[in-house]
Amino acid sequence: MGDCHYLYGNVATEKRVRFLKKLLAFSGIEEERLRCKWVSSAEASEFVEEMQDFTETLRALGPSPLKQAGAQRAA
Amino acid sequence: MTQNVKKKVKELLESGKIKGFLGLCQKNGHIGPHLFCDPDDLESMVLGDEERPGDSRYPLNKLLIHIARSYPDETFGVLVRGCDERGLKTLYTWNQLNPDKVIPVGVACPQELADACECLRPYPEEFVEGERAEERSSASVTKISGLDVKDRFTSWMKEFARCIKCYGCRDICPMCFCNECSLEAEELIHTGELPPEIPIFHLVRAVHMAGRCIDCGLCNEVCPADIPLRTLYKKVADIIDEEFNYRPGYSEGKSPLNILGSAAEE
Structure with missing residues (x-):
């Protein structure tokens, strides 16, 4: 932490x-x-792994409630 | 109920310690903010209790920012309840007011108001009027937290859907002192439709209240649609306290989310 190209960017982000x-x-x-x-x-494989895992998490959760609310408004 | 405040203000004005006192006055049947400058003209001063305790409150510390900027060398007195004092403390940390130029005159809120506000500290550190009421926890937050995640979403969307985007919550907020407001950034906020994009509009404001909101509840009072914003921001303050052990107006120092200065590097 703190070892960020954007100085304290990751510290602020974490908070x-x-x-x-x-x-x-x-x-x-x-x-x-x-x-x-x-x-x-430099850590492509970690990124891929993380994204695949996140995708699975989101798939299991189903469509976002925000998306449903947006669709209702548009209708 | 105002005798002690009047006496204190008279003393401060006569001794020359303050140039003026920002409080409330009653004129033509209305209560509004007033800058009292003459020690012999305090007759119209009131504390803002018309039909119920604290039903006529104003963001006096926000108004004080503007007065202090026009008269940077002068010291002013200001009427404070517990929440107003928390506001002052927080405005000092954001460099919006100079503590050396402000003399607060405190009143403690009656129990009825403390209950209605679910106030964690319904009195300032020092007060000349009223008695210390018991602190109250946030039952409104507990109630929402008790719902399951879907019901929480439905319940907030129902509230937010009534928004007429009047910006009343922001305009009255003593902690909203930014020159540029994200809620008016055309790239982020669509114009010309009601309600505004929900829940984003309200959540953006909630995020900006993190490390700032001192729980005065004026946003909730001013909202023409009765959106329970105070409950939302009470939760915001609870989260910041849980995560960073900081509660604006109660804790010393700057917000943990402040990106300027040393706070960001801790």
Whole structure:
């Protein structure tokens, strides 16, 4: 942590994500829909693995409640 | 009920310690903010209790920012309840007011108001009027937390859908002092439709309240659609406290989310 190209960027991000997960949960959006992982540009396989895992998580959760709300409004 | 406040303000004005006192006055049947500058003209001063305790409150500390900017060398007094004092403390940390130029005169809120506000501290550190009421926890937050995730979403969407995007919550908020507001950024916020894009509009504001909201509840009072914003921001404050052990107005120092200065590097 702190060893970031954007100086304290990852420190600020980590704090915001911790806060946001709980705010999302309170607002009725599953906090698993937000994920933060540190992967360097040299770690392609880790990135792929993480994305596949995240995709599975999202698939299991089903469509986002936000998407359904948007569709209702448009209709 | 105002005798002690008037006496204190008279003293402060006569001694020259303050240039003026920002409080509330009743004129023509209405209560509104007023800058009292003459120690012999405090007759119209009220504390803002018209039909019920605290039913006429104003963001006095927000108004004070503007007055202090026009008269940077002068010291002003200001009427504070517990929440207003938390507001002052937080505005000091955001460099919006200079603590050396502000003399708060405190009133403690009656129990009825403390109950209605679910206030964690319904009194300032020092007060000349009223008695210390018991602190209350946030039953409204507990109630929503008790719902399952789908019901929480439905319940908030139902509330947010009534929004007429009047910006009342932001305009009255003593912690909203930014020159540019994300809620007016055309790239982020669509114009010309009601309600605004929900829940994003309200969640953006909730995120910006993190490390700032001092739970005065004026947003909730001013909302023409009765959206329970206070409950949302109470939860925001709870999360920041749980995660970072910081509660604006109660804790010392800057918000853990402040990206300027040393706070960001900790």
